[in-house]
Amino acid sequence: MQQLSLTFEPGLAQRSRCLRDHMATRIYSRGLVDVAGKLDMSPSKMTEKLAGSDSGGKSRGMTIDELETYIQRTGDISPVHYLADKYLRDPAVTQQEALAKLASLAEVIPGLMAAAGLQVAPVRRGR
Known part of the structure; x- marks a missing residue:
């Protein structure tokens, strides 16, 4: 059996209301245009995904595949840390x-x- 040890920022889950908010904070701090480009989508589409819907109210959330692609292409593993801090304490x-x-x-x-x-x-x- 393997043991996994995680080290991350204390209180990570308390700083954001949900994973979507955490992702929005990380993406906007890295630069919306840069991150959207890494995920092969337009900045406006990325904005809709972070908002959870388009301007007409139609659901447009980020998919699990897009989350994995984000982690892989940016190297930002904080979403995993956020979830671990929130649910594995x-x-x-x-x-x-x-x-x-x-x-x-x-x-x-x-x-x-x-x-x-x-x-x-x-x-x-x-x-």
Whole structure:
């Protein structure tokens, strides 16, 4: 059995509402004309696919084959990372990450409150 290890940007799935939005962000940041050319389609057709429909409201979403072609021709594997981040997260790991962030914030908050001129109540330890 083979093990697969993924390393990707934290919070990737939280930055986009859906895969279509993620793809639109990536494609527009790379340059719509350049990416459309790599996929052998016009920029206007690419825009329709990213919008999910044409100007008349007819469905024009990106196909799975086009997604694969995009990944292959651009080398951008972030759509795969997006899906993995969104659907393959271990809830226990997510909880541990959140607890670690809370612990680091707990150390910083009193100093921030003092700098903001707010009173910081002393922390009571034990009974």
